[in-house]
Amino acid sequence: MAILIMKKILKIVLIFILATFITIQFFQPEKNSGEISENHILKKEQIPENIRSVLKNSCLDCHSNQTKYLWYHNIAPVSWMVNKHVVAGKSELNFSDWGELDIFGKIATLEDICKEVERNEMPLKEYVLLHKKAKLTDDKIAELCEWTEKLGLEILVSIEK
Numbered sequence: 001m002a003i004l005i006m007k008k009i010l011k012i013v014l015i016f017i018l019a020t021f022i023t024i025q026f027f028q029p030e031k032n033s034g035e036i037s038e039n040h041i042l043k044k045e046q047i048p049e050n051i052r053s054v055l056k057n058s059c060l061d062c063h064s065n066q067t068k069y070l071w072y073h074n075i076a077p078v079s080w081m082v083n084k085h086v087v088a089g090k091s092e093l094n095f096s097d098w099g100e101l102d103i104f105g106k107i108a109t110l111e112d113i114c115k116e117v118e119r120n121e122m123p124l125k126e127y128v129l130l131h132k133k134a135k136l137t138d139d140k141i142a143e144l145c146e147w148t149e150k151l152g153l154e155i156l157v158s159i160e161k
Helices: 002-024 049-058 078-092 095-100 103-118 125-130 138-160
Strands: none
Touching: 049 138, 103 138
Protein backbone atom coordinates (compact mmCIF):
# COMPACT_ATOMS: atom_id res chain seq x y z
CA MET A 1 0.00 0.00 0.00
CA ALA A 2 2.77 2.45 0.97
CA ILE A 3 4.64 1.59 -2.22
CA LEU A 4 1.58 2.40 -4.37
CA ILE A 5 1.20 5.77 -2.64
CA MET A 6 4.90 6.53 -3.16
CA LYS A 7 4.63 5.60 -6.86
CA LYS A 8 1.62 7.92 -7.27
CA ILE A 9 3.40 10.77 -5.50
CA LEU A 10 6.51 10.24 -7.63
CA LYS A 11 4.40 10.18 -10.80
CA ILE A 12 2.65 13.44 -9.81
CA VAL A 13 5.97 15.09 -8.99
CA LEU A 14 7.49 14.02 -12.34
CA ILE A 15 4.43 15.27 -14.26
CA PHE A 16 4.64 18.58 -12.39
CA ILE A 17 8.37 18.94 -13.19
CA LEU A 18 7.78 18.11 -16.86
CA ALA A 19 4.85 20.55 -17.10
CA THR A 20 6.94 23.28 -15.46
CA PHE A 21 9.85 22.64 -17.84
CA ILE A 22 7.53 22.84 -20.85
CA THR A 23 5.84 25.99 -19.55
CA ILE A 24 9.08 27.90 -18.98
CA GLN A 25 10.02 27.35 -22.64
CA PHE A 26 7.41 29.98 -23.54
CA PHE A 27 9.33 32.64 -21.59
CA GLN A 28 12.45 33.28 -23.66
CA PRO A 29 14.60 36.42 -23.50
CA GLU A 30 15.07 38.57 -26.57
CA LYS A 31 17.97 37.47 -28.77
CA ASN A 32 21.07 39.62 -29.05
CA SER A 33 21.45 39.44 -32.82
CA GLY A 34 21.81 42.79 -34.50
CA GLU A 35 23.79 43.70 -37.58
CA ILE A 36 27.39 44.89 -37.41
CA SER A 37 27.01 48.67 -37.45
CA GLU A 38 29.46 51.34 -38.56
CA ASN A 39 30.34 51.94 -34.88
CA HIS A 40 31.51 48.35 -34.36
CA ILE A 41 35.20 47.93 -33.53
CA LEU A 42 35.58 45.57 -36.52
CA LYS A 43 34.52 48.45 -38.80
CA LYS A 44 36.21 51.34 -36.96
CA GLU A 45 39.69 49.89 -36.46
CA GLN A 46 42.15 48.05 -38.64
CA ILE A 47 42.54 44.81 -36.71
CA PRO A 48 45.09 42.14 -37.61
CA GLU A 49 43.55 38.77 -38.46
CA ASN A 50 44.98 37.02 -35.37
CA ILE A 51 43.37 39.63 -33.07
CA ARG A 52 40.14 39.63 -35.08
CA SER A 53 40.00 35.86 -34.51
CA VAL A 54 40.55 36.26 -30.75
CA LEU A 55 37.81 38.89 -30.54
CA LYS A 56 35.37 36.75 -32.51
CA ASN A 57 36.09 33.54 -30.57
CA SER A 58 36.52 34.93 -27.07
CA CYS A 59 34.81 38.32 -26.75
CA LEU A 60 32.09 39.27 -29.20
CA ASP A 61 29.36 36.83 -28.09
CA CYS A 62 28.97 38.71 -24.80
CA HIS A 63 30.51 42.07 -25.67
CA SER A 64 28.69 43.05 -28.87
CA ASN A 65 25.22 43.10 -30.39
CA GLN A 66 25.98 39.87 -32.30
CA THR A 67 25.75 36.75 -30.14
CA LYS A 68 26.10 33.41 -31.91
CA TYR A 69 23.61 31.10 -30.24
CA LEU A 70 24.08 27.35 -30.01
CA TRP A 71 21.07 25.02 -30.07
CA TYR A 72 20.95 24.59 -26.30
CA HIS A 73 20.93 28.36 -25.77
CA ASN A 74 17.27 28.19 -26.80
CA ILE A 75 16.28 25.98 -23.88
CA ALA A 76 15.18 27.63 -20.64
CA PRO A 77 16.69 28.07 -18.10
CA VAL A 78 19.97 28.00 -20.10
CA SER A 79 18.60 30.78 -22.32
CA TRP A 80 18.08 32.96 -19.24
CA MET A 81 21.64 32.35 -18.02
CA VAL A 82 23.09 33.18 -21.45
CA ASN A 83 20.99 36.34 -21.62
CA LYS A 84 22.18 37.38 -18.14
CA HIS A 85 25.84 36.98 -19.22
CA VAL A 86 25.27 38.93 -22.45
CA VAL A 87 23.47 41.79 -20.70
CA ALA A 88 26.20 41.99 -18.05
CA GLY A 89 28.97 41.77 -20.66
CA LYS A 90 27.48 44.51 -22.82
CA SER A 91 26.98 46.77 -19.81
CA GLU A 92 30.75 46.58 -19.16
CA LEU A 93 31.91 46.77 -22.78
CA ASN A 94 30.02 46.71 -26.05
CA PHE A 95 32.30 46.51 -29.08
CA SER A 96 29.28 47.40 -31.23
CA ASP A 97 29.39 50.90 -29.68
CA TRP A 98 33.16 51.36 -30.04
CA GLY A 99 32.79 54.30 -32.43
CA GLU A 100 30.71 56.19 -29.86
CA LEU A 101 33.45 56.11 -27.20
CA ASP A 102 35.60 59.18 -26.81
CA ILE A 103 39.37 58.88 -27.11
CA PHE A 104 39.94 58.51 -23.36
CA GLY A 105 37.19 55.89 -23.12
CA LYS A 106 38.85 53.87 -25.87
CA ILE A 107 42.28 54.06 -24.24
CA ALA A 108 40.89 53.07 -20.82
CA THR A 109 38.93 50.21 -22.40
CA LEU A 110 42.01 48.91 -24.19
CA GLU A 111 43.95 48.94 -20.92
CA ASP A 112 41.09 47.12 -19.18
CA ILE A 113 40.96 44.45 -21.89
CA CYS A 114 44.61 43.61 -21.34
CA LYS A 115 44.25 43.57 -17.53
CA GLU A 116 41.18 41.30 -17.68
CA VAL A 117 42.78 38.70 -19.92
CA GLU A 118 46.11 38.77 -18.07
CA ARG A 119 44.24 38.06 -14.81
CA ASN A 120 42.33 35.27 -16.58
CA GLU A 121 39.06 36.99 -15.68
CA MET A 122 38.02 37.08 -19.31
CA PRO A 123 36.69 35.18 -21.04
CA LEU A 124 34.58 33.70 -18.26
CA LYS A 125 35.50 30.16 -17.28
CA GLU A 126 31.92 28.96 -17.86
CA TYR A 127 32.07 30.35 -21.39
CA VAL A 128 35.39 28.62 -22.14
CA LEU A 129 34.01 25.30 -20.87
CA LEU A 130 31.35 25.41 -23.59
CA HIS A 131 33.39 27.21 -26.27
CA LYS A 132 36.83 25.61 -26.55
CA LYS A 133 38.00 28.10 -29.20
CA ALA A 134 37.53 30.90 -26.66
CA LYS A 135 40.39 29.72 -24.44
CA LEU A 136 43.23 32.19 -24.50
CA THR A 137 46.72 30.76 -24.42
CA ASP A 138 49.58 32.78 -22.96
CA ASP A 139 50.65 33.60 -26.53
CA LYS A 140 47.18 34.87 -27.46
CA ILE A 141 47.04 36.96 -24.28
CA ALA A 142 50.43 38.48 -25.12
CA GLU A 143 49.31 39.21 -28.71
CA LEU A 144 46.07 40.79 -27.50
CA CYS A 145 47.85 42.98 -24.94
CA GLU A 146 50.46 44.01 -27.50
CA TRP A 147 47.64 44.99 -29.88
CA THR A 148 45.70 46.94 -27.22
CA GLU A 149 48.86 48.86 -26.33
CA LYS A 150 49.64 49.57 -29.99
CA LEU A 151 46.09 50.72 -30.74
CA GLY A 152 46.10 52.89 -27.62
CA LEU A 153 49.28 54.60 -28.81
CA GLU A 154 47.81 55.09 -32.29
CA ILE A 155 44.76 56.74 -30.73
CA LEU A 156 46.98 59.01 -28.61
CA VAL A 157 49.02 60.00 -31.66
CA SER A 158 45.80 60.85 -33.51
CA ILE A 159 45.01 63.45 -30.80
CA GLU A 160 48.22 65.29 -31.52
CA LYS A 161 47.49 65.58 -35.23
